[in-house]
Amino acid sequence: MSTIDGLPPLREVIARHELRAKKQLGQNFLLDLNLTAKIARQAGDLSQTDVLEIGPGPGGLTRGLLAEGARHVLAIEKDGRALPALAEIAEAYPGRLTVLHGDALEIDPLVHLTPPIRIAANLPYNVGTELLIRWLTPKDWPPFWQSLTLMFQKEVAERIVAKPGGKAYGRLALLAQWRAEAKIVMALPPEAFVPAPKVHSAVVSLTALPQPRYPADPAVLSRVTAAAFNQRRKMLRASLRGLHPDIEAVLEAAGIPPTARAEEIDLERFCTLARLLAEAPRG
Numbered sequence: 698m699s700t701i702d703g704l705p706p707l708r709e710v711i712a713r714h715e716l717r718a719k720k721q722l723g724q725n726f727l728l729d730l731n732l733t734a735k736i737a738r739q740a741g742d743l744s745q746t747d748v749l750e751i752g753p754g755p756g757g758l759t760r761g762l763l764a765e766g767a768r769h770v771l772a773i774e775k776d777g778r779a780l781p782a783l784a785e786i787a788e789a790y791p792g793r794l795t796v797l798h799g800d801a802l803e804i805d806p807l808v809h810l811t812p813p814i815r816i817a818a819n820l821p822y823n824v825g826t827e828l829l830i831r832w833l834t835p836k837d838w839p840p841f842w843q844s845l846t847l848m849f850q851k852e853v854a855e856r857i858v859a860k861p862g863g864k865a866y867g868r869l870a871l872l873a874q875w876r877a878e879a880k881i882v883m884a885l886p887p888e889a890f891v892p893a894p895k896v897h898s899a900v901v902s903l904t905a906l907p908q909p910r911y912p913a914d915p916a917v918l919s920r921v922t923a924a925a926f927n928q929r930r931k932m933l934r935a936s937l938r939g940l941h942p943d944i945e946a947v948l949e950a951a952g953i954p955p956t957a958r959a960e961e962i963d964l965e966r967f968c969t970l971a972r973l974l975a976e977a978p979r980g
């Protein structure tokens with residue numbers, strides 16, 4: 698059977714390299730190359746771009762990214778069993794695929810990448826969320842990446858793009874939307890993966906904004922949103938009491954009713970609150 702890139706079908710690759718999915722590595726593979734090419738297209742024009750891919754596994758998404766014209770893909774994979782399959786792809790795309798064997802949480806990929814850089818990944822959800830938070834909270838902004846195209850459990854994807862007023866809205870939404878444009882671009886049912894996970898999935902696209910949507914000090918904003926959402930059912934005058942001796946006055950100055958709860962407050966008002974707290978003497 699031929700495939701869109703002329704390499705063997707992924708089912709055959711997996712069988713030949715005995716890549717039985719390991720649960721502890723969160724392995725749910727995408728084997729449909731039309732689907733992986735479609736995900737790769739969501740990452741935008743890749744022809745002049747280096748792509749950082751985390752967790753390539755047998756290489757379904759990697760092949761999608763290369764077939765869609767990525768200038769260079771740097772793939773970091775923890776499971777050594779996947780390396781022979783990835784080496785075959787590297788051979789088919791000379792000079793365009795570099796594979797690093799290791800834990801993406803411990804490797805600094807920057808030395809291997811040339812800007813502009815985009816990131817794409819279908820990762821175990823716990824690793825994905827931790828990396829997302831790191832990518833969204835660098836020391837300086839704009840970050841090293843232009844866009845993130847990431848597969849998440851549907852419920853996590855909904856938390857990233859959530860607007861005020863619902864259960865999904867919280868720190869992750871504020872963090873993502875403060876300095877990036879975040880949207881869900883694809884929904885995938887469990888059967889899209891082998892083996893099928895228990896949950897539905899979605900691809901989230903995040904494009905870095907040149908500067909934050911509203912000015913605020915990142916550390917103060919983080920402190921305010923942590924305090925507000927750690928006790929999300931309390932009124933803000935109670936949950937934020939430790940941040941200022943007269944928190945009610947500061948809330949009112951920010952246009953926030955002191956009796957409101959965190960999930961009712963939009964990003965702009967959280968940023969105003971963070972600015973006022975940064976100016977005011979600490980309680």
Ligand SMILES: C[S@@+](CC[C@H](N)C(=O)[O-])C[C@H]1O[C@@H](n2cnc3c(N)ncnc32)[C@H](O)[C@@H]1O
Pocket residue numbers: 722723724725726727728751752753754755756757758773774775776779799800801802818819820821824
């Ligand atoms: C959900 S599978 C996806 C594989 C492939 N991208 C696909 O779409 O078919 C997640 C992949 O991430 C790898 N992985 C898990 N934890 C990792 C980590 N900390 N660093 C790098 N890769 C990791 C797994 O071995 C696995 O290959």
